[in-house]
Amino acid sequence: MDYPDRFDVIVIGGGHAGTEAALASARMGCQTLLLTHNIETLGQMSCNPAIGGIGKSHLVKEIDALGGAMALATDQGGIQFRVLNARKGPAVRATRAQADRVRYKAAIRAMLENQPNLTLFQQAAGDLIVDGDTVRGVITETGIRFHGESVVLCTGTFLGGVIHIGLDRSRGGRAGDAPSNALAERLRALPFRVDRLKTGTPPRLDARSLDLSRLEEQPGDSPTPVMSYRGSQAMHPRQVSCHIAHTNERTHEIILANLERSPMYSGVIEGVGPRYCPSIEDKVHRFADKTSHQIFVEPEGLETHELYPNGISTSLPFDVQLQVVRSIEGMENAHITRPGYAIEYDFFDPRDLKHSLETKFIHNLFFAGQINGTTGYEEAGAQGLLAGLNAARRARELEAWWPRRDEAYLGVLVDDLITLGTKEPYRMFTSRAEYRLLLREDNADLRLTEAGRKLGLVDDRRWADFVAKREAIELEAARLDGLWVQPGSPAAAVIDEKLGKPLSREYRLSDLLKRPELTYADLAALPGIAGEAVTDPAVAEQVQIQAKYQGYIDRQQDEIDKLKRHEATPLPSDLDFSRVEGLSNEIRQKLEEARPATLAHASRISGVTPAAVSILLIHLKKRR
Numbered sequence: 017m018d019y020p021d022r023f024d025v026i027v028i029g030g031g032h033a034g035t036e037a038a039l040a041s042a043r044m045g046c047q048t049l050l051l052t053h054n055i056e057t058l059g060q061m062s063c064n065p066a067i068g069g070i071g072k073s074h075l076v077k078e079i080d081a082l083g084g085a086m087a088l089a090t091d092q093g094g095i096q097f098r099v100l101n102a103r104k105g106p107a108v109r110a111t112r113a114q115a116d117r118v119r120y121k122a123a124i125r126a127m128l129e130n131q132p133n134l135t136l137f138q139q140a141a142g143d144l145i146v147d148g149d150t151v152r153g154v155i156t157e158t159g160i161r162f163h164g165e166s167v168v169l170c171t172g173t174f175l176g177g178v179i180h181i182g183l184d185r186s187r188g189g190r191a192g193d194a195p196s197n198a199l200a201e202r203l204r205a206l207p208f209r210v211d212r213l214k215t216g217t218p219p220r221l222d223a224r225s226l227d228l229s230r231l232e233e234q235p236g237d238s239p240t241p242v243m244s245y246r247g248s249q250a251m252h253p254r255q256v257s258c259h260i261a262h263t264n265e266r267t268h269e270i271i272l273a274n275l276e277r278s279p280m281y282s283g284v285i286e287g288v289g290p291r292y293c294p295s296i297e298d299k300v301h302r303f304a305d306k307t308s309h310q311i312f313v314e315p316e317g318l319e320t321h322e323l324y325p326n327g328i329s330t331s332l333p334f335d336v337q338l339q340v341v342r343s344i345e346g347m348e349n350a351h352i353t354r355p356g357y358a359i360e361y362d363f364f365d366p367r368d369l370k371h372s373l374e375t376k377f378i379h380n381l382f383f384a385g386q387i388n389g390t391t392g393y394e395e396a397g398a399q400g401l402l403a404g405l406n407a408a409r410r411a412r413e414l415e416a417w418w419p420r421r422d423e424a425y426l427g428v429l430v431d432d433l434i435t436l437g438t439k440e441p442y443r444m445f446t447s448r449a450e451y452r453l454l455l456r457e458d459n460a461d462l463r464l465t466e467a468g469r470k471l472g473l474v475d476d477r478r479w480a481d482f483v484a485k486r487e488a489i490e491l492e493a494a495r496l497d498g499l500w501v502q503p504g505s506p507a508a509a510v511i512d513e514k515l516g517k518p519l520s521r522e523y524r525l526s527d528l529l530k531r532p533e534l535t536y537a538d539l540a541a542l543p544g545i546a547g548e549a550v551t552d553p554a555v556a557e558q559v560q561i562q563a564k565y566q567g568y569i570d571r572q573q574d575e576i577d578k579l580k581r582h583e584a585t586p587l588p589s590d591l592d593f594s595r596v597e598g599l600s601n602e603i604r605q606k607l608e609e610a611r612p613a614t615l616a617h618a619s620r621i622s623g624v625t626p627a628a629v630s631i632l633l634i635h636l637k638k639r640r
């Protein structure tokens with residue numbers, strides 16, 4: 017049958033990409049359908065119930081800055097929060113939360129069910145309605161035809177999914193869920209480049225069968241960090257500790273003795289796995305000189321005894337998994353509640369996408385999430401939001417929007433994917449961003465919320481809070497600029513002690529804040545000044561970071577402005593790229609093949625980095 021209502025946007029798949037896509041489109045006022053296998057699994061975390069971490073929390077906060085759901089659901093479901101790299105610079109600092117998977121899912125579901133303009137429907141999509149080179153809707157596996165202006169595909173690991181435990185194979189989208197085979201076949205018939213990837217998950221353990229007293233306890237941070245700009249500690253449920261365990265030589269012997277029973281080593285699995293989240297058999301095989309690997313033993317929730325042993329993802333047979341687990345100190349009597357497994361699935365070459373995540377071959381069709389070769393909830397959610405907002409803009413015949421590499425990790429993610437493609441599951445790292453000091457997790461709202469407001473993604477309340485925060489930062493920075501400390505004054509006495517030497521002349525507080533020995537809290541506590549200091553820690557943090565890193569931030573901004581100014585600079589047709597010092601051979605070859613006419617053209621060639629463009633610019637200047 018033809019469903020009687022027509023939608024602006026249809027999203028297929030209610031995982032992390034699909035939920036953000038559907039919410040974004042509906043927030044923008046578009047009539048949106050979220051079609052998913054099972055309403056009970058909306059927002060389900062297939063692997064570890066943890067959100068954030070290095071590079072990933074930047075994405076979560078960017079989603080949040082654009083009005084998305086992930087950070088807020090994390091604050092409602094998070095049972096342990098930590099700031100990673102807390103002692104390093106703000107560019108690489110990252111918030112990570114262990115979530116209660118049931119609470120997280122419930123938070124996402126509540127947001128979806130209460131979102132105006134959003135309709136949920138439970139069924140498998142089996143086919144797309146394609147008219148010439150434009151998608152017009154979706155057909156479910158039972159034959160219901162939904163018509164829409166644009167379609168966003170967010171089917172995760174489900175397309176042609178095959179689950180491996182040892183040498184046993186079964187079809188599945190993840191443990192307990194059927195795969196999407198009809199849709200996978202339909203997509204393979206379209207002109208996209210398709211390949212296989214794999215990922216894996218560890219066995220889950222019953223906490224009552226472990227001796228946690230023999231493991232190192234790892235409590236969360238105090239005060240508890242908050243993930244969302246709209247979040248608060250008051251939203252957090254009860255907080256609990258994680259634990260740290262270690263594999264040992266015996267564990268490694270068991271794994272090595274059974275490698276031929278691993279589907280990866282016996283050649284059964286063809287897909288490439290995540291380099292940065294390898295299975296334990298991979299780690300033991302590749303790093304043969306290491307006698308121990310760390311395992312973070314993380315609770316799956318407050319009302320369950322299940323634990324997630326982060327670090328021993330495996331596809332070895334169950335009997336080997338049990339031996340491996342029981343060889344670990346504190347786990348000698350462990351009971352496995354769910355075996356670990358690996359899954360292989362279809363993904364589409366993201367080089368067949370535009371920056372908006374619309375496909376190049378089929379108009380109005382967008383891809384987001386694991387289907388594009390990424391791994392991780394955060395990478396999926398960020399793409400979902402971008403695809404959802406662009407699907408909505410397409411439905412309204414508006415131009416596509418995406419952030420640049422110097423504006424957001426989301427910009428880096430999409431640019432990397434569509435220009436470089438990926439041969440292995442792609443995950444975000446701070447090292448992928450050229451302008452790390454500008455793209456901090458603490459300033460995602462300052463970078464993106466204004467754009468989000470213009471796009472229609474940010475509601476009035478959030479906008480008012482943001483504007484108030486931005487003003488408070490500006491006012492406080494200006495106030496510090498106008499306050500002076502005189503040598504010999506009571507305030508100077510405090511500063512002299514912190515600096516270990518007396519002030520030689522009068523100083524503005526804004527200049528003193530640049531000194532590594534002094535913090536905003538120190539200045540706020542100075543006699544005669546304390547009364548007027550800001551109390552909002554987010555405002556204080558921003559004022560401090562902006563003062564301390566202003567020099568570096570300005571330098572990065574100059575670099576970006578310089579590149580933008582020189583985009584039209586012509587590249588001489590006789591330019592010999594092999595003589596440009598500092599370029600990698602790969603980039604030289606690409607430039608030689610493409611012979612770009614301008615620096616802007618060069619910068620758009622897949623694999624030509626902003627650093628390479630800078631090198632070209634310097635070379636051109638020397639030639640003159």
Ligand code: FAD
Nearest residue numbers: 029031032033052053062063140141172216385386392396
């Ligand atoms: P998913 O979260 O998979 O959601 C897909 C959704 O689409 C599901 O709700 C599904 O029911 C629905 N769907 C699929 N096909 C259809 C259809 N035809 N019709 C209707 N609905 C459909 N990430 C890491 O960062 N590190 C890891 O170590 C890691 N390990 C993993 C291990 C396993 C075994 C699995 C399965 C995943 C793992 N992940 C890991 C990946 C992480 O789960 C994904 O990156 C993330 O969930 C991707 O989000 P997504 O929205 O793209 O897809």
